[in-house]
Amino acid sequence: MRASDRAYSTLRTDIIDWRLAPGDILAEVEQSARLGVSRTPLREALSRLVAEGLATTNTGRGVVVSEISLEAVTDLFDARIPLECAAVRIAARRGDPAVFAPLAEEFACAGPLIDGDGDSDGQAAYYGLVARLDHAIDEAAANPYLLQAQKPIRTHLARVRRLARDNPIRLLHSAHEHEQIARALADGNAELAEAAMRVHLHRSLQHLTTPSHAGHGAALHP
Amino acid sequence: MRASDRAYSTLRTDIIDWRLAPGDILAEVEQSARLGVSRTPLREALSRLVAEGLATTNTGRGVVVSEISLEAVTDLFDARIPLECAAVRIAARRGDPAVFAPLAEEFACAGPLIDGDGDSDGQAAYYGLVARLDHAIDEAAANPYLLQAQKPIRTHLARVRRLARDNPIRLLHSAHEHEQIARALADGNAELAEAAMRVHLHRSLQHLTTPSHAGHGAALHP
DNA sequence: GCCGCGACCTTTGTATACATTGGATGGTGG
DNA sequence: CCACCATCCAATGTATACAAAGGTCGCGGC
Numbered sequence: 209m210r211a212s213d214r215a216y217s218t219l220r221t222d223i224i225d226w227r228l229a230p231g232d233i234l235a236e237v238e239q240s241a242r243l244g245v246s247r248t249p250l251r252e253a254l255s256r257l258v259a260e261g262l263a264t265t266n267t268g269r270g271v272v273v274s275e276i277s278l279e280a281v282t283d284l285f286d287a288r289i290p291l292e293c294a295a296v297r298i299a300a301r302r303g304d305p306a307v308f309a310p311l312a313e314e315f316a317c318a319g320p321l322i323d324g325d326g327d328s329d330g331q332a333a334y335y336g337l338v339a340r341l342d343h344a345i346d347e348a349a350a351n352p353y354l355l356q357a358q359k360p361i362r363t364h365l366a367r368v369r370r371l372a373r374d375n376p377i378r379l380l381h382s383a384h385e386h387e388q389i390a391r392a393l394a395d396g397n398a399e400l401a402e403a404a405m406r407v408h409l410h411r412s413l414q415h416l417t418t419p420s421h422a423g424h425g426a427a428l429h430p
Numbered sequence: 431m432r433a434s435d436r437a438y439s440t441l442r443t444d445i446i447d448w449r450l451a452p453g454d455i456l457a458e459v460e461q462s463a464r465l466g467v468s469r470t471p472l473r474e475a476l477s478r479l480v481a482e483g484l485a486t487t488n489t490g491r492g493v494v495v496s497e498i499s500l501e502a503v504t505d506l507f508d509a510r511i512p513l514e515c516a517a518v519r520i521a522a523r524r525g526d527p528a529v530f531a532p533l534a535e536e537f538a539c540a541g542p543l544i545d546g547d548g549d550s551d552g553q554a555a556y557y558g559l560v561a562r563l564d565h566a567i568d569e570a571a572a573n574p575y576l577l578q579a580q581k582p583i584r585t586h587l588a589r590v591r592r593l594a595r596d597n598p599i600r601l602l603h604s605a606h607e608h609e610q611i612a613r614a615l616a617d618g619n620a621e622l623a624e625a626a627m628r629v630h631l632h633r634s635l636q637h638l639t640t641p642s643h644a645g646h647g648a649a650l651h652p
Numbered sequence: 653g654c655c656g657c658g659a660c661c662t663t664t665g666t667a668t669a670c671a672t673t674g675g676a677t678g679g680t681g682g
Numbered sequence: 683c684c685a686c687c688a689t690c691c692a693a694t695g696t697a698t699a700c701a702a703a704g705g706t707c708g709c710g711g712c
Binding site: 210211212245246247248249252267269 | 667
């Protein structure tokens, strides 16, 4: 793997996981020393982060980690909802039903996975299942432009998710919503799939903007 | 202006205007010599082009101008339509009516601008008017994530537009459609604005995919 | 004559040295 | 005492030199 790739993925993970907070300055010499690469590949990594929206260039001051907060999540979903709905609609038309039927079954059986004893293990497995459905939708939609538009949105979403941890109750609901989406896709029912996706996204947004989940970010800003 | 910015905008324009055709190899030494910059800023320009989707990296072969054709325009609009509709819907809610009313008037009076004697001059002025409306919508929507998702789509769209020149009749229809959008926005009518936008985009797509306009691209590939 | 292997060469990836710009700080004048 | 300007410094922007990797061409063997 190239040095610039390593620098990029390390910085990207650091930002998404809030080890690098908004406003933090990514000085070239400092970061190149920290990551053990030269300034040239680091600059390439930084420019990729800027293109992705995870950082912004302050003229003369280098690049800083871009601001984001739970307040931005509404704007984020205003862009996300139409994109995901469009994707799922196309996927229902073009996709192979045989791909989505097993996924629907998995979501139907995901209950024990979520509130089992090995908590974090089960949650990780569930998140993996969600990722597989997302990937199957991307494959079925087979639209590179749609994917390109969704990519930065998903990156930002991953970042705000860390501010509001999902609880088991929400995850159970989420599994049910995902099952509905997968079943509609397996049936090739575009209208139903879009509606189910819309329901899921609205519920997710509602959960994220519920104030009871805010406030543990204080630990990240001592 | 920085050398990397100059290299980026020059290459970007060259690709959009089809001076650099899909499949063309952007060798670092060759392009840096052509643009009169060193390899370092050129690499930054290339990585920006890759992030934008105008070029792709072929391992070991450098970066090549990405493929695009009129066949891709349907996929492009599958991503564009939901985004523009979402933007116009939000703009109708948040926007200032005083901004859009004059724009609607301008579109209403755009007829002579289009099929006047100074053909290309008038068309350029009309395209500028369209750009102003787009910008006003972006400002009114005030959603950076939506804008970020739209940016690559618009870039690709500019590229395919060069394959199918607009004719005066289509432009007159386009002006009328834009007028409808602007009026709905001035009235703060989100539903109507979205519908008008949807009409406009479907008509545009229909025009672009009408086969009578293909075929002058042969001059670009001798 | 065709396939495979190897060497050469072109091209990209990386590092470092140098130039330049923007900012901060301290001093001076009003 | 405040404000403005000049100087210094640190950080980025750029260029070039070097290394590594992949591709292509040619030669030899089958």
